[in-house]
Amino acid sequence: MTDKRMTEEDVVAELRDGMTIGIGGWGSRRKPMSIVRAIARSDVQDLTVASYAGPDLGLLCATGKVKKAIYPFCSLDSIALEPHFRNARQSGSVQTLELDEGMFLLGLQAAAWRVPFLPTRVGLGSFVVDRQPEIRTVTSPYDDGEELVAAPALNLDVAIIHMHRGDERGNGQYLNVDPYMDNLVALAAPRCFMSVERVVDTDELASSGPVQSMLISRLMTHGVVDAPKGAHFTECVPDYGRDEAFQKEYAASAKEPDLWSAWKAKYLDCGDHAEYRKVVGI
């Protein structure tokens, strides 16, 4: 029986320059932030990051890890625009592929099902299709002959997601109201690393919530990181809400290089997740 437990640093050791990383969650909700911070502290570079993005993309942009971003939005939810991501965009330092929210879902699904694209009308007539040569159309082979968008597979090298509970074999459970696309993110990569609020016995998963909450099976995962408060400062209800005060401080640090240096020194350069928890007091 394989014990998949590892640390955030073990996950980073699996990454290589230039990889495409998919990150679960949505905006500033249930993001695998302890792994994201470990990546931000590492030497890895030139990443392509695909995400329903929030501070995951913002932090990786601010630390110069991102060559290209694939996203339908980048938001902190209670702060509509992610300021670190805005800085990166407005300085022209990241390449982008702008996708519709639903097209992003289709891209994950296509990658998970190992097909090159899925057809849709989403994107027709918009910037997504008309101004981005990467996105192509396809003609229906049936009698309708309709021109459709071929939403390209978002083939990831590595996926990282955060769940509320998991076991050491790599089964995972979410306990909030929305699974987001986390199982599709997991399946869109040959390897998925999952952080969890708490590693529990397998039996405890089924007793913690309805079986429908057991979204992630060990078929989908290659590593489990025991990371209490691992989604901080993003929302991880019911275990904890978003740390709005902390998020404000993070957002404010985008205003001046000095503020960012101070934030980075305090909360990023402090060390691993255990040290971070001490510094933040969580």
Place this chain on the structure above:
Amino acid sequence: MSGVGTSRADACVIGVAECFRGDGEIMANPIGTIPAIGGRLARDVFEPDLVMTDGEALLVANGIPLGVDDPAKTVEAWNPYRTMFDVVWSGRRHVMMGASQLDPYGNQNFAFIGDPAHPKVQLLGMRGAPGNTVQNVTSYWIPNHSPKVFVEHVDVVSGIGYDRAAELGDWVREHHELRCVVTNLAVLDFDGPDHRMRLRSVHPGVTVDEVVAATGFPLAVDTDVPETRAPTAEELEVMERLDPRGLRAQEVPG
């Protein structure tokens, strides 16, 4: 004069609510403060079969008040993000979105301003706008009617307008529908020549000239432009219940 004794925000709420009249049993998905109040008011008063979310992953049968912690919810279905796309793509939704720019044909931008590789201002991104405008009925809410928002040409097309839909296939042409644009000054629709934007009504206290001046392109204006109707006594009561903290007046003062 109608509307005496009620606020500009109240007129906006009624303008929003009227957008959903006749929609029947579909999802009304108004995004924003005044849109949420208007949509919920429409359901409570005259469009009882509308389906609405709690702003997150639940469909709730009761009109929940804004700005209240842990309001009572009558949950009628689960609607996580992935299910929302099923709703949108099956055409069972009327969404009301915001826009940073809107052109005469209803092309919408809230993604960014300027060069795609090096934008002057990064905004929200595409969000669901490309899919929404192709797959379900779309309306817009603009709390700051000005020539900066209503522009001849948008920098980036996130949501598609009538001129672009006309160049796409039969299916899109038949299903694409932009219903209304509600602003702090007026209600607009796309019943002008070639589906160009037309002034449908002005809110009480606003003149047609003010709306024309605040719009950065020639607006189709009929000879007689009516006033946005005043709320009824019942609607004012419902508004107070849905917005006990007066959030609508913070979004649109006066």
